[in-house]
Amino acid sequence: MRKISCLEKPMPPVECREGFGGEPSYAAVFARALLDPDLATPAVVAGPKSKAADKRYNVYRNNVTVSLINALAVAFPATQRITGVDFFRAMARFYVRAAPPLSPLLFEYGRDFPDFIERYEYAQSVPWLADVARVERAWLDAYHAADVEPLTPRALASIPPERLADTVLKPHPATRVVRSRCPAVTIFTANRSDGPATRVEVVEPEDALLTRPALEVEARRLPPGGAIFLTRLIAGESLGVAAAAALSDSASFDLAANIGGLLEAGVFTTALWEES
Amino acid sequence: MKRLAMRSAGQAPAAFRFPAHSIRGRVGTSFKHEHVQAILADEKRDGFFEVHAENYMGAGGAPHAALSQIRQDYPVSLHGVCMSIGGPQPLDEAHLGRFKALVERYEPALVSEHLAWSTHDTTYFNDLLPLPYTAATLARVADHIDQVQEALGRQLLLENPSTYLIFPESTMSETLFVAELVRRTGCGLLLDINNVFVSATNHGFAALAYLADFPVEHVGEIHLAGHAEQADDEGELLLIDSHDRPVADAVWKLFDVIISQCGPIPTLVEWDSDLPDWPLLKAEASAAKAIMDRHAQDFMPGKAYAAR
Numbered sequence: 001m002r003k004i005s006c007l008e009k010p011m012p013p014v015e016c017r018e019g020f021g022g023e024p025s026y027a028a029v030f031a032r033a034l035l036d037p038d039l040a041t042p043a044v045v046a047g048p049k050s051k052a053a054d055k056r057y058n059v060y061r062n063n064v065t066v067s068l069i070n071a072l073a074v075a076f077p078a079t080q081r082i083t084g085v086d087f088f089r090a091m092a093r094f095y096v097r098a099a100p101p102l103s104p105l106l107f108e109y110g111r112d113f114p115d116f117i118e119r120y121e122y123a124q125s126v127p128w129l130a131d132v133a134r135v136e137r138a139w140l141d142a143y144h145a146a147d148v149e150p151l152t153p154r155a156l157a158s159i160p161p162e163r164l165a166d167t168v169l170k171p172h173p174a175t176r177v178v179r180s181r182c183p184a185v186t187i188f189t190a191n192r193s194d195g196p197a198t199r200v201e202v203v204e205p206e207d208a209l210l211t212r213p214a215l216e217v218e219a220r221r222l223p224p225g226g227a228i229f230l231t232r233l234i235a236g237e238s239l240g241v242a243a244a245a246a247l248s249d250s251a252s253f254d255l256a257a258n259i260g261g262l263l264e265a266g267v268f269t270t271a272l273w274e275e276s
Numbered sequence: 277m278k279r280l281a282m283r284s285a286g287q288a289p290a291a292f293r294f295p296a297h298s299i300r301g302r303v304g305t306s307f308k309h310e311h312v313q314a315i316l317a318d319e320k321r322d323g324f325f326e327v328h329a330e331n332y333m334g335a336g337g338a339p340h341a342a343l344s345q346i347r348q349d350y351p352v353s354l355h356g357v358c359m360s361i362g363g364p365q366p367l368d369e370a371h372l373g374r375f376k377a378l379v380e381r382y383e384p385a386l387v388s389e390h391l392a393w394s395t396h397d398t399t400y401f402n403d404l405l406p407l408p409y410t411a412a413t414l415a416r417v418a419d420h421i422d423q424v425q426e427a428l429g430r431q432l433l434l435e436n437p438s439t440y441l442i443f444p445e446s447t448m449s450e451t452l453f454v455a456e457l458v459r460r461t462g463c464g465l466l467l468d469i470n471n472v473f474v475s476a477t478n479h480g481f482a483a484l485a486y487l488a489d490f491p492v493e494h495v496g497e498i499h500l501a502g503h504a505e506q507a508d509d510e511g512e513l514l515l516i517d518s519h520d521r522p523v524a525d526a527v528w529k530l531f532d533v534i535i536s537q538c539g540p541i542p543t544l545v546e547w548d549s550d551l552p553d554w555p556l557l558k559a560e561a562s563a564a565k566a567i568m569d570r571h572a573q574d575f576m577p578g579k580a581y582a583a584r
Contacts, residue, residue, distance in 0.1 A: 052509035144334030
């Protein structure tokens with residue numbers, strides 16, 4: 001423990017450190033009302049030549065809220081297309097005020113927006129909306145992930161067959177899995193383009209796989225047991241252990257087809273096994 | 277003993293250096309991914325491109341691929357929008373580290389940030405927020421600029437803000453504040469002429485008077501942009517720095533004055549929302565280049581002093 005002598009005052013929290021007599025800083029006072037329209041214009045600001053500052057301060061309020069709503073609209077275009085622009089912007093406004101970004105990197109923003117949508121009162125009639133947003137959030141992660149060459153289907157052929165069950169596969173940085181009880185991939189794909197909306201006839205649950213073997217993000221459905229299989233592999237389990245887990249989840253799990261499909265999608269970067 | 281075997285797709289090629297294009301006397305535009313195909317299909321120009329640093333702070337993917345492609349053929353200006361240099365709290369070291377990594381990777385011809393803040397406590401507000409101009413804020417901002425320049429190992433250009441209100445606690449003018457920052461830190465300046473015009477209108481001072489007080493000899497880049505019109509509480513004109521339309525006539529006139537006095541300073545036309553097609557943005561840059569060329573003969577080597 002640090003001892004505080006009588007000459008040494010403890011440091012107040014950041015917000016209070018600026019100014020004299022423990023007054024909050026200009027930034028603390030200015031920031032307080034930015035996301036709260038019920039608060040008055042901060043007393044530290046004024047208009048020039050004795051003019052009022054309300055509409056002037058509102059320019060900043062508007063910039064903050066609208067730019068963050070716009071950032072969400074860019075990150076979640078299919079979600080916005082499903083709800084319509086007005087519904088989306090109203091929903092995003094609630095979210096922005098409740099959960100403003102904690103990082104200046106806006107492509108990191110909205111990680112819990114899908115959870116917010118799931119709880120959002122007015123979106124309850126669209127039960128797949130949150131999962132489509134989850135696929136979109138994963139898409140954005142894949143889009144910005146590091147550039148690494150994926151492991152080719154050929155590379156696995158060089159592993160001795162008796163070592164295959166113990167082999168561990170390292171995931172590509174872009175690889176993302178989103179599990180859904182809804183046809184999330186079909187709805188995502190149908191609403192991600194600018195073309196005319198097509199009626200989605202699928203009702204089965206779909207697990208999404210997102211990868212980026214080169215510069216384009218690819219979204220596809222995982223086959224039965226595929227999500228369990230891949231999730232276990234990403235967690236560092238061996239092929240044998242992951243396959244057993246997938247089989248107990250789904251009797252129709254096809255190991256060869258799954259491995260082939262995952263390699264084709266560019267899911268892994270490295271295969272590791274012990275040489276005997 | 278068991279040995280661990282490994283198959284992988286191999287490493288990415290080692291980093292290479294980009295060509296060193298001079299930015300002197302060039303006119304550039306904001307770099308938008310919507311324009312990449314048109315820019316690459318277009319014939320190579322004598323211009324440059326400016327990017328918002330934060331858009332390239334992801335690990336990889338299409339943004340870096342596009343910027344690398346552009347950087348091969350053109351000088352690039354790296355423009356930070358959220359370092360929060362004008363805030364009272366310490367700079368975000370992780371963010372500064374990311375900024376430095378981008379400078380090392382792309383070797384930009386110009387590096388700039390804003391006299392503003394955007395993060396308070398842990399919240400990022402995604403806007404350039406204003407600060408009072410006092411002895412205390414001057415010392416703090418100077419420390420922040422020192423820290424950035426030390427981390428980057430090069431000079432930073434600081435941009436004058438567009439503002440909508442004042443802090444009654446301010447004890448000095450913005451131009452004096454900026455001049456003192458230059459004196460204390462050795463930073464350069466990014467003169468945003470649209471910001472000068474917007475602030476002048478909003479605060480009721482003359483843009484030319486501001487420019488007369490501004491330490492123009494330290495300006496390393498000029499910004500031009502469009503602004504929108506609203507009304508203040510008294511129903512009078514309030515200009516918004518919107519970057520969503522062509523440069524206003526009044527701003528072109530101020531640009532002409534500055535270029536006639538200072539010579540060919542690298543100049544950027546900013547356009548960040550309601551993007552036009554590439555030919556229209558390119559035409560705005562050509563208009564700036566025409567003004568620069570018209571004054572160029574006054575600034576041939578040896579002539580600048582002879583004219584005085």
